[in-house]
Amino acid sequence: MPTSPPVVTLTKTPPPRPPSVLRDTAFLRLWTGTTASGLATWALPFVLGLAVLDRTLSPTGLGLLLAARTAGFLLAVPVGGVLADRHSRRGVVLWSGLAAAGAAPLIAVGLGTSLPLMCVAAGVAGAGQGACRPAFQALTAEVVDADRRQQANAAMTLSVRVTTLTGPALTALLGTVLDIWALLVGIALLWLVAAFVPGAGTRGTSAAPRQHSAFFAEFADGIREARRHPWFLTTLGALTAVIATGYSATGVALPLVSRDRYETGVLLAAATTAYTAGALGGALLMARWRPRAQGWAALAGLAAYGFAPLSLVFPVHPVVVVAAYVVAGFGIELFNVPWFTATQREVAPDRLARVTSLDFMLSYGLAPLGLVLIAPAIDAFGPRPVLVCCALVCFLAPALAALVPSARRFSAVR
Missing domain, CATH: 1.20.1250.20 (MFS general substrate transporter like domains)
Incomplete structure (x- = not known):
């Protein structure tokens, strides 16, 4: 008597989950750089606020410095975007971080002596901050593969929220033991970390040779x-x-x-x-x-x-x-x-x-x-x-x- 064939049950195995982005050294370097830039960005207004409290900076001067920083940010964002597409994203991060790092000591030099120097330095600091933002975003796409970018972006936003929460408190705590000069030097060191720690992108780099157009033409192309x-x-x-x-x-x-x-x-x-x-x-x-x-x-x-x-x-x-x-x-x-x-x-x-x-x-x-x-x-x-x-x-x-x-x-x- 013939026997019926055995019933084979097919189970669909889910695709393996990609390894955690937190185990990727290249991403961790990029994450460290963006976190350092975030801490420096949030710390500067609070340090300048402490300068108002100890009467080395007037409230009007504080408003001018913050306005200059915002203007520098807005002017540098489109420039940074064009440069990051035209050249290496890593290079734009480097030079924007160095510009912001050099601006912090100039703010300290002008404190109490030259408000115009401080305004110029604040504008340069804002420009460094603005130029690095599109470069960091584009560099993330180069460093992290497509399957793990959502996880990478979540880690990036976590660092932003943590710096938002801890940056002011940490600045106020350090302000009890350090003077304004030392705090501004600390901001410069954070920008140096942002400039030097991230590595070069290894995927989808946009630095292929091509004919460069005028700035406005390239931005219009974007x-x-x-x-x-x-x-x-x-x-x-x-x-x-x-x-x-x-x-x-x-x-x-x-x-x-x-x-x-x-x-x-x-x-x-x-x-x-x-x-x-x-x-x-x-x-x-x-x-x-x-x-x-x-x-x-x-x-x-x-x-x-x-x-x-x-x-x-x-x-x-x-x-x-x-x-x-x-x-x-x-x-x-x-x-x-x-x-x-x-x-x-x-x-x-x-x-x-x-x-x-x-x-x-x-x-x-x-x-x-x-x-x-x-x-x-x-x-x-x-x-x-x-x-x-x-x-x-x-x-x-x-x-x-x-x-x-x-x-x-x-x-x-x-």
Whole structure:
């Protein structure tokens, strides 16, 4: 009697998970450099604030120095993007870090003696900071393979949040035992770490010989590359709107509400800390979670920032405000990590730095404009209508960006 053949059950084995990016020496060097630059960037305003406290710098002088640094940043971002696509990304990181490192001692030399020298040095420091940002983003795409870039970007944003949380406290602690000169020298040393520690890119380098055009022509070529990706332009518009309104509400309205409604500065500190804590949680999640519709998930996270200004509209319990800022921080990292990863994946490698510089120019470049306008708007219309408008913009701008078909996955390829 014939026997039936044995039943063979086929099981589909999942593909092996790529090794952790934290075991990659080249990435760890890059991560160390970006962390050092982040610490130096966050430390400088607090060191200058300490100089105001010990009366070696006036409040007006502090405002001028911060304005000069911001102007240097905005002017250098597009230049850094063009240079990073034209030459070695590693070289741009090196020279921008050296420029920022050399500016810190000049600020110390001018302290109490020459405000114009300090303003020039602050502008150079901002230029170094701005030039290295697109180069760091493009260098990440060279150092890390595509399968591990989301994990790498999550690690990068974790370092940003940790420096945001610890940088001011560490600076204040060191200020109790060191003078302003020593702190500025420490900032210069951090920039030297950022300049020398990262290694050269080994994948997809854009330094292949080609005919160089004029600066504006090459930057316009980067704009044309950005226009090839409708999801990028619409999402960048949503990001710019959220930063110009939501961040402005945090920067201006939150201190006012904390003082006038709750009569304490504790809420300001608690909400700011809660935002950073939420962002840390979001970055940890995005190190492992890869949603199928990553664009929609990212835009939903961006829209979550609307809960921050919304929580300030009505006299709710302070715990509600703190919880809203946790949600806002969590959501912003749900956006940042897929946003950076998709840009590195979709944009042509030889135009990546220029497209990234366009991102920084618009999103962060227009943030000061929001800060300038929101205070007069609150004086004219009151805080409640302004905060409602900010919340609506934060909710609606990402929703409109999600309507673009390619925004679902941050990719035009199905």
